[in-house]
Amino acid sequence: MEFLPPLLTLALVQVLAVVSPGQSFLVISKLALSAGRAAALSASIGMGLGSIVWATAAMVGLAVALKNDQWLYAALKFCGGGYLGYLAASHWRHAHDTSLGETRETGNVTLSRAFLQGFLTQLANPKVVIFFGSIFFAFIPPHAPTWVSLVCLIIVFFNETLWYSIVAFAFSIRKSQNFYYRAKTWMDRMMALILGAISLKLILDALRIAIGSFEG
Template identity: 40%
Template sequence: MTLAAFATVALIHLLAAISPGPSFVVSVRTAIAEGFPTATALALGFGIGAAVWAAAALAGLALLFELVPALYLSLKLVGAAFLLYIAVSMWRHAPKPLPAADARPPRGTLAAMRLGILTFITNPKAAIFFGAIFVGLVPAGTSLPWLAALVAIVFFNETLWYIVVARVFSLPRARAAYGRAKSWIDRSLGTLLAAFGLKVALT
């Protein structure tokens, strides 16, 4: 594998990570409502989830999904149900006031990482995405160090981007604006997340 091919994979994935999706919605909501440390742990969870799917795609899981469509469909439905669950939770808790800035966050580090991993891992489209990239850009017989580097850059891109999102949306001004319109914002983000869930299930 050439350095140019590696850089191309890294750039394509970074652009994909930046594009808004379910992870972005969950990250924004967590950063504003629970603060930077919790949202950073969430970002690490996203990075781990992305790395798992990248490794699975390199191992041939994307091809397995093509050979066994029922497996892919089952994972899609599970992923959609998980996103809808989060959306419903947002709607249910929308009227609750925002906790004080110095209050203990409702989610600990491990719980936030777990949410990040589950949010990412329940979207099997990630395996298809990585599989499509790797098929065209990763030559057969690529050495293990290069494969490990690919998984590492996927983890780095995903985690770094969502740490940036966490920093921006955890600033006091963002938190204050969110506090003034929490019910409306939570329901809007919940609706958007539900739409992503339905998209996962139907496409």
């Protein structure tokens, strides 16, 4: 039970980060509109696997450093809080933006090509790199057992694949697309408020850890 709260928090924060419209959202929505639902779903799976690559790299590269370095742990929490604050501000600032850019027919896109496009899009997405480089370990304690890391990878894959699959279904239906345009403003602002609250908590936690290490 010790690791349930941080895992649930990680899942929530990642969902909020994933659903923020960006490069990956644009790719899936365009594929759904121009190449069909199957191609967009294939790309969604590719994005899920691409996220696992970044999550695994983060765990392998940072686990040793975080184990005995409270200052680094506090710094990552602080950076994570700052990044969430940035996301919150971005959600709020662009709440009225409804443009998906130009959509155009792409011809017959094979499922393998769509999968590769999704996978490479995720690998090249700066938001994903920053997320797993700072937010990921802001929630999971450095002494967490191996099974917690495996659960994290499952959460990452599930959230990414499920959300972009939903986008694929939604943007292959014109009525759903129109609903998104109408509801986007209040949805984005609600996400901004939630992200802002979590951002503040992370920053305060980081300051507490840093002060405790300094006093110790």
